[in-house]
Amino acid sequence: MRAGEVSEVSQDYLKAIWSAQEWGGDPMTATELANRFGTTKANVTEVLKRLDELELITRVPYRPPVLTAHGKAIALSMVRRHRLIETFLVESLGYGWEEVHDEAEILEHAASDRLIDRIDAFLGHPTSDPHGDPIPGPDGRVDSHTPTLLAEAAAGHYEVLRVSDADPQVLGKLAEAGVLPEAALEVIDCSDEHVTVAIGGGQEMIETALAAAVYLRDSASSEA
Template sequence: MSSAEGAPSAGLGAERRTADAARAADDYLKSIYSHTEWQTEPITPSQLAGTLGVAPSTVTEMVKKLAARDLVVHEPYRAVRLTAAGARHALQVLRRHRLIETWLVREMGYGWEEVHDEAEVLEHAISDRLLDAIDERLGHPHVDPHGDAIPDADGAIRQAATRPLLECESGYTGEVIRVSDRDPELLRALRDVGIGPGTRLRVDLIGPPAVAVTCDGKPYLITREAAGVVWLSA
């Protein structure tokens, strides 16, 4: 094959590498933002490596690239923080992810424990036009199926005041605002006892092995792991 004949395939390879790099950058920025969405401590490179399932050396290389684009601020051996430009980009990625999750649950019959991984793939694949159509179809929702806020098209986000269930005192009553979507097994366990965004919950006792709660007048024992992914209204 001549060099001219080989040129198109080489071009396609370069395009694929560019697309892969853009997806990786999106995933990093989204993970950095999400880490501080419900608590204040910024993410460290080792935590970022664990979240993304990559080697620390890979994180170091990518963070340097993002810093060169003025998307993150990072000093060696310190936490990684988003710049204003990085936060804007991260919010746009989160908007895509959470709208897709909401669409999959409302329109496609997915369970709330099934949508995270699907959205991870689709958020990089659909066009802005299709995303806007999904948003319109859903009536411009403000939260996804897990209670996480969906940024609007301008990047504005409405964050409700919350308290982690494990930090509530016995007798505290509130509405479930948000449930972390990181562990499908915990989502299934909470679904099975009817706990999710909008549920009214009373904290009866937080013990070492389990947490006693009352939901819709019925007492339940849930594991500390399950309680640890639930946030109540403040």
């Protein structure tokens, strides 16, 4: 079963279930899925029943749904579409990185596998999107990382690995501070209110709420 053989709603649910745990988060419950999609828990239950019948998830009473191998393959196919479209919009059409998420949410359902593969080739087979999220390959393989949140980082030298695209306003503020994927920074001090970093030849005080969206890797590991 391929992504185009299930409904857009099913595609969205599978992608959300997979994405929730990509960066170390907890599995999504039915209540969290309802909040994510602005619907009722009863509607979520119906969708999950359908996905279970299609053998795309495994349902266990009172526990979050678990993707089957087929469900994970479709989820990764949708993630690949989404991130390649975001990359194309930024690199080829001049979109800002804070603008592309909602556009990609729409376009990922309309794009064919052939179009996605052409975009991938046109862009030179990028390995990550504008926010630093890894782009799954056509075979579903995707890089995994064990990052450190900027909001929790000890003093030291790091490279920005990824910035969450959940809030466009956060992306805009971090871009102004130069906190972009692959940027080198030094964490100087952390407090409950802000993190002080040296970046781009100067110092920035990043509010903790913003720092919680930034994922780092130790600069030593990035050089290895």
